[in-house]
Amino acid sequence: MAFTTEQNKYGTNNSLTVERKISSQIKQRCGLDYPLTGNLNSVTGSVNANTNISKSSYFSKATGVNLIKNNLRQLLLCEKGERVMLPDYGLSLKKYLFEPLDETTYFLIRQDILETLAKYFSSVKVLSLTVLSNSLQRDRSELYISLTLQLLDQSLDIFDLEVTVD
Numbered sequence: 001m002a003f004t005t006e007q008n009k010y011g012t013n014n015s016l017t018v019e020r021k022i023s024s025q026i027k028q029r030c031g032l033d034y035p036l037t038g039n040l041n042s043v044t045g046s047v048n049a050n051t052n053i054s055k056s057s058y059f060s061k062a063t064g065v066n067l068i069k070n071n072l073r074q075l076l077l078c079e080k081g082e083r084v085m086l087p088d089y090g091l092s093l094k095k096y097l098f099e100p101l102d103e104t105t106y107f108l109i110r111q112d113i114l115e116t117l118a119k120y121f122s123s124v125k126v127l128s129l130t131v132l133s134n135s136l137q138r139d140r141s142e143l144y145i146s147l148t149l150q151l152l153d154q155s156l157d158i159f160d161l162e163v164t165v166d
Contacts, residue, residue, distance in 0.1 A: 019154070065159050068124065068151065075120055076113070076145060076163045091116050093165045097141040101133045113145065124149045127158065142166040 078090030091112055099105050109131050117126060127148040134142040143165040151157045 064155075065151070065157050068121075068149075069159065069161055072117075072121065072124075072147070072149075072161055073163055075116065077165065089120065093143060093145075097143065097165065106131050109143070109145075113147075123152050125152055 075089070076091055076093070079094065080090050080092045081087050083089040093109065093112070096105055096109055110129055113129060113131075114126060117124065127150055128146075129148075130144075130146040132144040132146075134144070145163045145165065147161045147163075149159060149161065151159075
């Protein structure tokens with residue numbers, strides 16, 4: 001029995017935007033919204049089959065860019081060794097809080113962030129990364145991390161993420 005490997009396509013090809021829209025509608029990732037602690041009083045109605053749950057329920061669902069932002073925020077704020085069964089997951093940014101914030105420290109922080117993102121988030125491309133310290137308040141030591149990222153899937157969405165480590 002012979003098989004042919006040729007395919008004939010009749011008509012015009014779909015444009016790139018149509019292809020992206022079709023594929024993004026098919027492959028939509030869902031996950032839990034972060035942080036998990038929402039309003040426990042968001043369940044309304046009686047406890048039966050007609051219970052309505054509002055958008056800010058205890059376990060909310062996140063999709064698309066919101067899901068990626070939540071996962072990145074978890075990664076940046078998680079200390080190494082904090083996650084069970086994933087001892088290398090996260091960044092140990094708190095060790096830099098009381099260090100002298102000079103160019104060497106900023107370089108080390110940037111390298112840690114870029115290496116961790118390359119390891120755990122290969123689906124994003126870092127467009128810009130800014131690390132700042134809070135020099136106005138002497139009694140508090142904080143790091144501000146600002147990221148501009150681009151998704152490497154069909155949507156190619158660009159989004160910003162800001163995290164404060166204190």
